[in-house]
Amino acid sequence: MSSDLDSIPPVLVEGFLKLCEGDFSHRLPRSLLRDKDDTAAFFFNAIAEELDRILRVSREQEQRLLRSEENFRKLFDAAPVPMILIDEEGAVRMYNDQAAALLEVGRQAIVGASMREFFADENEWTMLFERLEKEDVVDARAVRLRTRGGHTPWSLLNARTLMLDERRTGVLTLADLTEQKRIEERLRRLAARDELTDTLSRGRFFEVVREELARAARYSRPVALAMLDLDHFKSINDRFGHRAGDDVLRAIAGLMTRGLRSQDQIGRYGGEEFAVMLPETPLECAREVLDRARQQIADLRLDFGGHTIAITVSVGVVSVLKGESIEAALARADKLLYRAKGAGRNRVLAE
Amino acid sequence: MAIDTTIETSAWTPIGRSENAEFFEVEPRVLAVVPFDGCDDNEETARASIRIQLEYLRARQTRASVLVFMDRVLTQSAAAREVYRCEPDPAFHACFALVGGTPFGRAVGSFFIGIHPPRVPTRLFATFGEALAWARLTAGAP
Numbered sequence: 001m002s003s004d005l006d007s008i009p010p011v012l013v014e015g016f017l018k019l020c021e022g023d024f025s026h027r028l029p030r031s032l033l034r035d036k037d038d039t040a041a042f043f044f045n046a047i048a049e050e051l052d053r054i055l056r057v058s059r060e061q062e063q064r065l066l067r068s069e070e071n072f073r074k075l076f077d078a079a080p081v082p083m084i085l086i087d088e089e090g091a092v093r094m095y096n097d098q099a100a101a102l103l104e105v106g107r108q109a110i111v112g113a114s115m116r117e118f119f120a121d122e123n124e125w126t127m128l129f130e131r132l133e134k135e136d137v138v139d140a141r142a143v144r145l146r147t148r149g150g151h152t153p154w155s156l157l158n159a160r161t162l163m164l165d166e167r168r169t170g171v172l173t174l175a176d177l178t179e180q181k182r183i184e185e186r187l188r189r190l191a192a193r194d195e196l197t198d199t200l201s202r203g204r205f206f207e208v209v210r211e212e213l214a215r216a217a218r219y220s221r222p223v224a225l226a227m228l229d230l231d232h233f234k235s236i237n238d239r240f241g242h243r244a245g246d247d248v249l250r251a252i253a254g255l256m257t258r259g260l261r262s263q264d265q266i267g268r269y270g271g272e273e274f275a276v277m278l279p280e281t282p283l284e285c286a287r288e289v290l291d292r293a294r295q296q297i298a299d300l301r302l303d304f305g306g307h308t309i310a311i312t313v314s315v316g317v318v319s320v321l322k323g324e325s326i327e328a329a330l331a332r333a334d335k336l337l338y339r340a341k342g343a344g345r346n347r348v349l350a351e
Numbered sequence: 352m353a354i355d356t357t358i359e360t361s362a363w364t365p366i367g368r369s370e371n372a373e374f375f376e377v378e379p380r381v382l383a384v385v386p387f388d389g390c391d392d393n394e395e396t397a398r399a400s401i402r403i404q405l406e407y408l409r410a411r412q413t414r415a416s417v418l419v420f421m422d423r424v425l426t427q428s429a430a431a432r433e434v435y436r437c438e439p440d441p442a443f444h445a446c447f448a449l450v451g452g453t454p455f456g457r458a459v460g461s462f463f464i465g466i467h468p469p470r471v472p473t474r475l476f477a478t479f480g481e482a483l484a485w486a487r488l489t490a491g492a493p
Contacts, residue, residue, distance in 0.1 A: 032389070032425055034455035042426075042455065046462050049429045 009037060015044050024052035082155075086170040090115050090129050093169060102174060104149035115172075120144040120152045128157070132170055136161045142177055153178040194268040196246055197253035205267025205275055209326045212265075212279050217322070224278040224286030225326070226317035227333040228256075231345040233272040236309060244304045245272075248311055251302055259293040275330060276317075283319040287350035290315050294348055312346035356388050356422040356453070358479075367403040371396045374403050380445070380490040381483065382407070383418040390423065394430035401438045408443040416445045416486035418479070421463075422456030432467035439471050446472040446489040448482035 011028055018026040026048060028041040076083060082099035086092055092110050100107055103118055110118075119125035124143060132138050138159040144152050154177035161170050192204040200208060209225070216223045230236075230252060237245040249272065256266050256274065269275040278286045294313055302309040316336025320329045336349040343349070363375035363383060371390035375383045384400060386392065408415055439447070447469055451457035460475040472489060476482040 030426075034422075034425070034453065036454065039455045039458045043458055043462065046427075046429070046466075050466055053429050 009040070012040055012044060015048075019048060019051065024048050024055060082174040082176075084115070084172040084174070085164070086115055086172065088168050090125075090170075099174065102147070102153065102155070102176065103145070104147040104151065110148075118145050118147070120146045128159070129170075132159050132161060142181075145174070154181045197249050197268050199253050199257065199274065200265060200267035202267055202269055202275075205265065205269070205277075206326060208265050208267075209277050212277060213320060213326060216279065216320070220322075221280055222282045223320045224281045224283055224317055225320055225329045225333050226276040226278070226286065226290055226315050226348075227269065227330060227337045228274045228276060228290070228313050228315045229337055229341070230272040231312045231314055231341070233311075236311070240304050240307060240309065244309065247304060248302060248309060251300065252297055252311065252313065255296055255300060256293055259296055260289065264289075269330075275333075283317070283350050286317050286319070287348055290317055291348045294346065298346055314340040314345045315348040316340055317348060317350045356420070356456075358385050358420055358423075360385060366407050369396060369399040369403060372400060374400075374407070376407075377418065377483070380413065380415045381418065381486050382415050383420070385420050386423040388423045389425045392424050392427040392431045394428065394434055397431035397434035398438065401434065405440055405443055414443050414445050414490065416448060416490040418448050418450060418482050418486055420456075421449050421451045421460040421475075422453045424456075424459050427459055427463065429467075432463055435463065435469050436467040437470070439469050441471050444471045445491075446474070446486060448486040448489075449473065449475045450477075450479050450482045451475050452477055452479075 015026055015028050027045045030041045030045070031038045076094070077096045079096055079098065082102045083096045084092060084099050085094040092113050092115060095103075095110065097107070100109075103110065115129070116122050116125045121144065128138055128141065128143070138157060141157045143155055143157045145155050146152050155174040156177050157172060157174055159170055159172045161168055163169070192201055193199065194201050199205075209223075212223060215221070230248070233245065233248070236248055253266065253268070253274070256276070260266060260276070261278075263279055264281075265277045267275050276290065278289060281289070294315060298310075298312050300311065302311070314337055316333040316339065318329055318332045318336065320326075332351070336351055340347050340349045360373070360375055360383070363377050365373065366376050366382070367374035371392060372384055372386040375385065377383050382404060384404070390396075404417060435447075449460040449463070451460040457475060457477070464473055464475055474482075474485060476485065
């Protein structure tokens with residue numbers, strides 16, 4: 001065996017050893033005679049040159065890949081919306097700073113955790129995840145999250161699936177809806193109620209009455225409607241100012257609400273006018289209920305800036321006729337109201 | 352012993368010349384690249400070689416095989432081989448028939464084919480005659 005090795009030129013052996021050590025810059029001197037030894041040197045040098053080139057290209061590609069990954073990470077973290085990547089099992093693969101802030105977690109803290117944990121309703125997550133698996137997309141779903149801090153903010157969820165690193169990955173974006181929901185709730189409440197007196201708004205009162213009239217018509221049940229107006233309200237405003245007027249309206253509405261039965265509804269019809277619905281109530285009974293309320297109001301004494309304010313109301317009440325619209329019934333009640341005014345105020349007229 | 356790398360080109364039509372080679376039309380649809388004996392082949396000379404071939408063929412709208420005599424090349428860089436891999440145009444280059452009559456020529460040719468095979472068919476032959484026969488066949492030459 002040693003004689004076989006002896007036949008290999010030492011310079012070639014040395015060269016291959018250098019290659020094995022990773023030194024691809026080593027070149028053998030050539031005689032340029034293109035004979036056997038020169039051919040061997042040519043081969044060696046060509047191989048070394050190719051290895052050197054391949055290694056250089058490989059390193060450049062590796063650097064490009066690292067830069068690309070770093071750029072992706074920067075873009076991901078800089079995204080102005082919370083973004084979360086999940087794997088095929090619904091576990092968190094990656095998330096950005098916005099998502100960390102939304103879920104109230106540290107960076108890297110929830111990698112591997114199931115997204116189920118961050119939904120207030122876990123069943124909702126199950127449903128969404130199934131849809132994402134099946135259809136690859138979930139668009140604009142309002143969801144209630146659960147943060148590690150115990151909060152439950154509303155978020156608008158959008159999701160897509162794609163292949164990342166040869167793995168099926170879900171990309172979730174979340175937009176904070178908490179403020180919007182708060183505004184919606186406030187608007188809903190405002191739309192349904194009169195802000196000053198906390199009675200039903202006119203629109204909502206009409207809705208409620210229509211529903212009740214439809215029900216009452218089905219079962220032939222009596223419904224009474226009344227119009228109520230504060231007596232001499234303008235003079236209260238003129239004497240004591242609009243703040244006093246507001247206080248009076250609030251007090252009257254509060255007293256009426258407490259004085260009526262739970263099924264009765266009161267809505268603010270106009271400036272100092274209220275409409276009242278008394279379901280399942282024959283006319284005479286409605287008149288008694290309203291007269292009781294009228295008396296309580298008459299007995300009320302309100303103190304405003306050292307002045308005592310007394311107030312009375314006039315009321316017209318009707319029993320809604322079969323097939324009669326709310327507008328027609330209230331018009332009749334309104335006529336009675338004005339008759340009550342004409343008859344001296346502070347009274348209830350029923351017809 | 353010196354290697355005889357003489358190539359008889361008197362019957363061929365010269366079509367161009369670069370820093371390290373002469374170019375001929377051997378016959379219709381067969382070109383030849385004859386490097387100067389003992390030349391170096393680098394990226395620049397490789398680009399020049401392909402450019403001269405393609406300019407000739409495109410001007411005549413002809414597709415041809417190209418014979419290349421490898422025994423006369425002394426050194427060939429990896430960059431040159433990369434040019435031969437990427438820059439030939441299959442619309443005009445039918446094939447490359449390399450002629451390596453000496454062990455050195457065959458070494459250069461085989462390394463070229465093995466590491467950087469061009470986009471067009473390329474084979475190594477020991478003699479000019481074998482190379483020409485294949486070149487004619489591939490180019491559809493008469």
